[in-house]
Each structure stands twice: as structure tokens, then as C-alpha cells.
Amino acid sequence: MVHVLYIEDESEIGNWVAKDLTERGYEVTWLQSGEGIEKYVLTVDIVILDVMLPGLDGFSIGKRIKKENGALPILMLSARTAVEDKIEGLNFADDYLTKPFHPDELAARVEVLLRRYQKNEDILELQHLTIYTKDMRMVERETGVEIQLTGKQYHLFQYFVRHLNQILTKEQLYEGVWGERYFEGDKTLMVHIRYLREKIEKYPAKPSIIETIRGIGYRLKI
Amino acid sequence: MRKFFQSLLARYMFLILIAISIVQIAYIGIALLMSGVANNDGELYQGSNDENENAIEEKWHKEANIMQGLSSEEIEQHFKKWKHHYPQASMFWVNENGMLTKQIDVKEQLPLEWSPAFTAKFIKERYGGDPFTVIAFVGKDEMNGFIVLEIPRSEFYPPLSKIYDKYGGILFFGVIFIILLFIAVSFLFFRGIRKRLLQLQDAMEIRDVDGLPIQINVKKKDEIGQLEKTFNQMVFELKESKQREQKEEQLRRELIANLSHDLRTPLTKIRAQTYSIAKEDLSVDGKKAIKALEVSVVNIDRLIENLMSYTLLMASKYKFESKEIDVIRYVRECLASWYPVFEKEGFEFEVELLPFEKNKWMVDPIWLGCIMDNLLQNVLRHAKSGVYICVRTESSDLYDAIVISDRGKGMKNDSNEAGAGIGLTIVDMMVRGMKLDWDMASSEDGTTIKIKKYK
Numbered sequence: 123m124v125h126v127l128y129i130e131d132e133s134e135i136g137n138w139v140a141k142d143l144t145e146r147g148y149e150v151t152w153l154q155s156g157e158g159i160e161k162y163v164l165t166v167d168i169v170i171l172d173v174m175l176p177g178l179d180g181f182s183i184g185k186r187i188k189k190e191n192g193a194l195p196i197l198m199l200s201a202r203t204a205v206e207d208k209i210e211g212l213n214f215a216d217d218y219l220t221k222p223f224h225p226d227e228l229a230a231r232v233e234v235l236l237r238r239y240q241k242n243e244d245i246l247e248l249q250h251l252t253i254y255t256k257d258m259r260m261v262e263r264e265t266g267v268e269i270q271l272t273g274k275q276y277h278l279f280q281y282f283v284r285h286l287n288q289i290l291t292k293e294q295l296y297e298g299v300w301g302e303r304y305f306e307g308d309k310t311l312m313v314h315i316r317y318l319r320e321k322i323e324k325y326p327a328k329p330s331i332i333e334t335i336r337g338i339g340y341r342l343k344i
Numbered sequence: 345m346r347k348f349f350q351s352l353l354a355r356y357m358f359l360i361l362i363a364i365s366i367v368q369i370a371y372i373g374i375a376l377l378m379s380g381v382a383n384n385d386g387e388l389y390q391g392s393n394d395e396n397e398n399a400i401e402e403k404w405h406k407e408a409n410i411m412q413g414l415s416s417e418e419i420e421q422h423f424k425k426w427k428h429h430y431p432q433a434s435m436f437w438v439n440e441n442g443m444l445t446k447q448i449d450v451k452e453q454l455p456l457e458w459s460p461a462f463t464a465k466f467i468k469e470r471y472g473g474d475p476f477t478v479i480a481f482v483g484k485d486e487m488n489g490f491i492v493l494e495i496p497r498s499e500f501y502p503p504l505s506k507i508y509d510k511y512g513g514i515l516f517f518g519v520i521f522i523i524l525l526f527i528a529v530s531f532l533f534f535r536g537i538r539k540r541l542l543q544l545q546d547a548m549e550i551r552d553v554d555g556l557p558i559q560i561n562v563k564k565k566d567e568i569g570q571l572e573k574t575f576n577q578m579v580f581e582l583k584e585s586k587q588r589e590q591k592e593e594q595l596r597r598e599l600i601a602n603l604s605h606d607l608r609t610p611l612t613k614i615r616a617q618t619y620s621i622a623k624e625d626l627s628v629d630g631k632k633a634i635k636a637l638e639v640s641v642v643n644i645d646r647l648i649e650n651l652m653s654y655t656l657l658m659a660s661k662y663k664f665e666s667k668e669i670d671v672i673r674y675v676r677e678c679l680a681s682w683y684p685v686f687e688k689e690g691f692e693f694e695v696e697l698l699p700f701e702k703n704k705w706m707v708d709p710i711w712l713g714c715i716m717d718n719l720l721q722n723v724l725r726h727a728k729s730g731v732y733i734c735v736r737t738e739s740s741d742l743y744d745a746i747v748i749s750d751r752g753k754g755m756k757n758d759s760n761e762a763g764a765g766i767g768l769t770i771v772d773m774m775v776r777g778m779k780l781d782w783d784m785a786s787s788e789d790g791t792t793i794k795i796k797k798y799k
Contacts, residue, residue: 132609132612132613134613134616135609135612135613135616138616138619138620139616142619174601174602174605200605201604201605201607201608201609201612202601202604202605203604203608203649203652204597204600204601204604204652205663205710206597206663207601220608221608221609221611221612222608222611222612222614222615222641222642222645223612223615224615224619225619287684288680289680289681289683289684290680291673291676291677291680293673293676293677294677294680306699335680335683336694336695337676337679337694337695337696337697337735338676338679338680338683338695339676339680
């Protein structure tokens with residue numbers, strides 16, 4: 123079970139979020155200040171951190187956590203919405219969500235971070251496919267046949283899985299997978315997506331796993 | 345008084361005084377030099393030319409008178425004595441037989457035998473000519489022969505002319521040297537001033553990490569030193585002012601952060617409660633009320649955000665960092681984050697972003713993001729009925745534009761300035777702040793907004 127460390131001084135909000143996350147299947151440890159976080163830093167899977175706290179503020183606590191465990195994702199959850207605050211938070215944290223927020227949005231962002239850090243369950247059911255995200259294996263559920271991808275297809279699919287449900291522009295995809303600057307009109311990405319669809323889609327002519335969002339980019343949606 | 349002597353003015357006056365004094369000193373120096381040389385240059389230089397010539401002529405005649413009956417050796421002794429007195433002079437003796445008997449330092453070729461005709465010719469040639477020639481009969485009797493003295497006329501020139509001839513080169517180079525010396529001293533003086541002024545200029549242009557000029561070392565107490573001191577004082581005051589401003593900025597940020605926290609925390613609590621209530625088994629009216637509450641929470645949140653942005657913009661305190669970005673790419677990324685929201689509301693989302701002639705716009709990406717957020721939020725709030733949004737590019741000879749259009753019921757007032765709401769006021773301020781332009785056309789069939797960059 124994914125273990126969430128949640129630090130929030132407002133008891134009403136803290137209770138609500140902790141309860142909601144627990145109902146969603148997470149193990150939640152809720153603290154009202156940064157005191158005593160040391161014993162959780164190496165054991166939890168993700169930290170949700172408020173900024174305005176008694177004693178040390180959320181920015182200082184977050185920096186300390188990242189210093190001790192750089193592989194621990196941190197989501198800042200704050201009522202401070204100024205650009206400067208967001209920039210300061212995102213200097214070390216992985217995401218910044220402002221209050222008031224919808225619990226669905228919080229849960230979605232937690233999921234994205236867990237996937238990015240590969241901390242959640244490693245099995246993903248995607249239409250007719252079962253994907254083992256930790257070792258990026260893909261099996262067709264009905265036949266049990268493992269789908270083999272080439273190097274670039276593998277990296278492309280891995281990038282999609284890590285950004286599940288997010289719309290990725292051509293530039294983001296190309297630069298994320300190829301590590302080079304994308305130039306308008308380059309067909310490389312389109313060609314690779316076509317090959318990838320041929321391998322993973324049931325009907326490649328009518329793709330439903332990798333969606334094309336016209337004029338914007340692509341999305342792998344559950 | 346001490347201050348005056350430390351001043352550049354005093355130093356410059358001193359330099360000018362020296363320059364003027366050099367002329368006087370040179371004049372006195374030359375006068376002394378001439379008198380010294382004249383004293384050392386023997387009798388020739390005393391009195392006028394005429395006086396000298398007459399005196400020599402008279403002396404030579406006297407010398408001739410006492411030479412009567414002297415032997416050749418004795419006459420030579422006399423000649424040597426004259427030669428000692430007049431080193432440039434030449435002398436010769438023609439005896440009673442018309443024979444050239446003795447000559448000292450004669451440069452021309454003289455005949456050994458002097459006929460009366462030649463003698464007459466010689467006298468005629470030398471009369472008033474150069475060298476100055478004195479012919480005297482020995483013992484006042486033409487039968488005893490005659491002695492001749494020749495002295496070059498240049499020996500009778502005035503001392504100044506002679507000194508100029510002798511020491512002219514030294515004098516010329518001396519004057520040139522003094523002029524060059526004055527030029528060099530003036531050059532060094534003004535170069536020193538120029539160097540210090542340039543250093544001051546550099547100090548004014550160089551910026552420290554805080555963006556302010558750096559202080560400089562004051563080495564002298566003259567006018568430039570005073571200027572440097574004043575400059576340092578100005579830098580110090582600027583630093584103080586900057587620190588004060590930073591402190592005020594920090595206080596302002598803290599105030600806004602606290603205000604934002606104090607307003608949003610209860611909103612979050614309301615949302616928490618509505619979320620919890622929504623999970624209960626509610627009537628249709630109850631569900632409607634909860635939905636209305638949730639919408640109100642979102643609207644108040646947005647209003648708080650807009651009010652804060654507006655306040656900051658009005659006070660010119662909204663952080664602005666302009667940089668060159670690929671605007672098509674930026675807008676596409678912005679739309680990628682908004683697409684799911686419109687998708688959830690059932691909008692048809694049309695995107696047609698074609699490259700401009702120049703995709704790079706000099707803008708603040710945060711400001712541009714804020715503009716896009718405001719405009720897209722407006723479509724979501726006010727044009728829901730049209731369930732359509734289109735974001736496209738448009739280019740003309742005059743401008744490139746990002747165009748956002750919807751099929752909502754339109755805005756009653758299509759003015760950019762009045763009644764357009766705080767969101768559009770922020771859009772207007774930010775668009776103009778980035779030296780862009782925008783216009784809006786609204787009718788019952790929808791609204792179209794263009795963010796333009798003129799070519």
C-alpha cells in the first residue's frame with residue numbers, strides 16, 4: 123500500500139484530506155507540523171506538504187526532506203498562490219497545488235507523481251493490455267502474448283505511461299524521448315507513434331489507447 | 345586655502361604660470377648667455393662695426409710705422425702677435441722691392457712679385473669688400489714696402505648674429521625641447537584627469553549583484569575626488585533605498601501571502617464540507633445547492649486571485665520578466681493543460697496553430713499564461729452554451745495574432761475598458777504591459793478575441 127505523509131496544521135482540512143486519501147486506498151500519516159518527520163522520510167512513498175505551518179515553514183521542511191531523500195516525491199498544497207511562492211516551491215517540490223482544491227485533482231496529481239517515481243503498484247490495466255510499469259512489460263490479456271517493442275518505441279511508450287492521462291505536445295514528446303530540440307514539420311515522432319500503435323492498438327486505424335488531440339498532441343488515457 | 349592648493353584649478357594655474365615663466369626665463373637666459381659669450385669673444389665684439397674697423401685700421405697703421413727697419417723675423421713676430429689677437433686674420437708683407445716676403449695664414453694664391461699695376465688692382469678689389477683689408481706702408485714711406493691685414497667681415501657682425509650662427513642649433517633644439525616639455529607636462533596633467541574621469545564613468549556603468557553601481561576608492565581631495573566622494577554617497581543612499589524597498593516588498597509579499605492564506609483556508613473548509621455532504625444521499629435540490637456552492641467556491645477563489653493580481657498590476661508590483669519564447673509552442677502547451685477541462689464540460693475544442701513568420705515573441709511567459717487562463721476561463725464561464733472553442737493563429741501584413749473564439753451568447757458590452765470585468769482588465773493591462781495589442785468582437789453568435797503582435 124502506498125504510504126502518504128501529509129503535513130497540514132488546519133485540523134478540519136487535515137481530517138478531510140486524510141480521510142479522503144484513506145478511502146482511496148492510501149495509508150496516510152498526518153502530522154500538524156514538521157516535528158518528527160525524520161522517522162518517515164525514508165519509509166513513505168510521497169509527501170503532501172502545506173506551506174504555512176507552525177515552526178518551520180513548508181518550504182524549509184520540503185528542502186530538508188529532499189536533501190535526505192531525493193527520490194521522495196513532494197506535492198506542495200498551499201493557500202499561497204503568488205507566482206513567487208509557486209516558483210520557490212517548485213525549486214525543490216515536484217508539484218504545487220493551490221487551495222481550495224478538489225480532492226479528485228489532488229488524488230490525480232498524487233497518482234502522476236507516484237507513477238513518475240514508480241512508487242505505485244506496477245500493474246496497469248489498459249483496455250486489452252496489462253502493463254507492468256516497473257519493468258515496462260506489456261502483455262495482451264486475452265492471449266497472454268507479450269508485446270515486444272523496439273528501443274525508441276519502448277522509450278516512447280514509457281514516456282506516455284509516466285504521463286498517463288496528460289496531453290503531451292509533439293515538442294514535449296520528442297524532446298522527452300529523443301532528447302533533442304523538435305523542429306516543426308519533423309515526421310519522426312509521427313512515424314514512431316504509427317509503429318507503436320500498430321503494435322499495441324487493437325484497431326490501429328482507429329486508435330483508442332494513444333489518442334490524437336488534434337492541433338495539440340497525444341494522450342495515453344485510462 | 346589648503347583646499348584651494350589641493351584643487352585641480354590651482355594645479356592648472358600653476359601649470360600655466362610655469363608655461364608663461366618659461367618664456368621669461370628663456371629670455372633672461374639668452375641675454376645672460378650672449379653677454380657671457382660676448383665677453384669671452386674678445387675686442388671685436390665691443391662697440392659698433394665702424395668703430396672696430398677704424399680702430400683696427402689705425403692700430404695696423406701704427407704697427408706699420410714701427411716696423412721700419414725691422415728684420416724679417418721681427419716682422420713675423422709682430423704678425424704672430426696680431427694673429428694671436430685676431431685668430432681669423434691673415435697678414436702678409438711686400439718689401440720695398442715689391443717681393444712677397446712674409447705671409448701668415450693667407451688662403452688665396454698671392455704673386456711673389458707685386459707690380460704697381462697688380463697692387464693697384466688688389467687695392468681696388470679689396471676696397472669695401474670681404475675680407476676687411478688694411479694696407480699700410482711700412483714706416484709711412486711707400487718706398488719701404490707695405491703690410492696687409494685681412495680679417496673676414498663676419499668677424500665684425502653683431503654678437504647676437506654671431507651667437508646665432510655659433511649656437512643657433514642648440515638654441516633651436518632648446519626651444520623645441522622646452523615646448524615639447526610643456527606639451528608633455530600638459531598631456532600628463534590632462535591624461536591623469538581623463539583617466540580618473542573614465543574610471544568614474546566605468547564605476548557608474550558597472551553594476552554590483554544588487555544591480556547598483558559599485559563604490560570607488562577616493563585617492564585625492566581635488567574636484568574629481570569630491571565628485572567621487574559624492575558618487576559614493578549617492579551609491580550608499582541608493583543601496584539604503586534598495587534595502588528599504590526590498591524590506592517593504594518582503595512585507596507586502598508576506599501580507600498578500602497571509603491574506604491569501606486567510607481567505608483561501610475557509611474556502612477550502614467550505615469545499616471540504618460540501619464534498620462530504622455531496623457524498624450523502626441528497627435530494628435533487630440538495631445536490632443542486634451543493635453544486636452551486638462548489639461553483640461559488642471556484643468563483644470566489646478566482647475573484648481573490650484576480651483582485652490580488654489587479655492590485656499588484658495597479659501598483660506596478662507584479663513581477664515582470666520579459667524573454668523571447670516560441671509563442672506557438674507556449675500556447676499549445678497552455679491548451680494541453682486546459683483541454684481536459686473543456687472536454688469534461690463537453691466542448692468542441694478546435695485548435696489550428698500555424699507557424700508565424702516569426703514565432704519568437706518577447707513576452708513574460710507567466711503573464712502570457714495568465715492572459716490565456718483568464719480568456720479560457722471566461723469562455724468556460726460565460727460561453728458554456730455554445731460548447732465550442734477555437735484557438736487559432738492569424739497573420740496579416742500588419743500583425744500576427746492568437747485568436748480565441750467561442751459560440752456563446754456574447755458580451756453585452758464589447759468595450760475593452762469598461763464593464764468587461766476584472767479578468768479582462770487584467771488581460772488588458774498585461775497585454776499592453778508586454779507591448780502587444782488586443783481586440784474583442786462580441787455578438788449574440790459568440791465572442792472573438794485577438795492577441796496581436798504588430799510587425
